[in-house]
Amino acid sequence: MALDKLIKKFINGDASAFDDIYCRTRKCVYYVAFSILRDGALAEDVMQTTYLRVLKNARSYTPGTNALAWIARIAKNEALNVKKLRTRETYVDEQQDAHLFGASNPDGYGELTDLAARVLDEDEFSILMLVTVCGYKRREIGQMLGMPTPTVTWKYNNALSKMRNALKGN
Numbered sequence: 001m002a003l004d005k006l007i008k009k010f011i012n013g014d015a016s017a018f019d020d021i022y023c024r025t026r027k028c029v030y031y032v033a034f035s036i037l038r039d040g041a042l043a044e045d046v047m048q049t050t051y052l053r054v055l056k057n058a059r060s061y062t063p064g065t066n067a068l069a070w071i072a073r074i075a076k077n078e079a080l081n082v083k084k085l086r087t088r089e090t091y092v093d094e095q096q097d098a099h100l101f102g103a104s105n106p107d108g109y110g111e112l113t114d115l116a117a118r119v120l121d122e123d124e125f126s127i128l129m130l131v132t133v134c135g136y137k138r139r140e141i142g143q144m145l146g147m148p149t150p151t152v153t154w155k156y157n158n159a160l161s162k163m164r165n166a167l168k169g170n
Contacts, residue, residue, distance in 0.1 A: 003067035011058050022051060025068060027134040028144065029075040035126035036079035037086075038117050046082055050075040072144040116159070119166045124159035127152055 003024060009017035026047065033046035053074050061070055116125055126145065130136045138156065142149040 003071075004063050007058055007061050007067055008063060011061075018055065021054070021067075021071075025071050028068060028072055028130060028136070031129035031133065032072050032075045032126055032144075033079040034117075035122050035129065036076065036083055042082055042086075043079070046075060046078045049078050053078070066143050068140070069144045069146075073146075076145075112163075115166055116163060119162050120159050123147075124155050124162070127156045128159040128163070131156055 003021060006017045006021050006024075010021065029047050029050050030043055033043035033050070034040060037043055037046065050071065054071055057074075061067065113129075116128055120128060123145070127138075127141055130141045130144070131138070136144070138152045139149050141147075142152045145152070147155075
């Protein structure tokens, strides 16, 4: 069932439709937030606020438009809000000072994801994760991120090239 239909079911009172909406969009929402914030815990927080906004504003969704892009845009806006607020805070980087937190490996995202987060810019990381982890087509990613498909393809190829070079250096 398409996301549009699931949102319509949810609006009409079928609360179980939200479970399906969540299952179909959670990876996209996480990686959109993670690509902006570069912090898994913050990305999970953004996921929560994103889905709360989806619950609250489901009636404002325009049927027939791209539901995934609508949800991804909410996630992007939430992540940008968090990032803006965090610019005023001082914090300790858990990855650089892991010993202070009693952790030898605070990163649970895997070595490749960590490498990607370090060497790719925000758009490249989002696109790489959405293609490789979530399995979205470049056309769909273009709609989600508001980019032309050729731009998505170009950034994806750049991301792959940067990853190859980084892996050769390791």
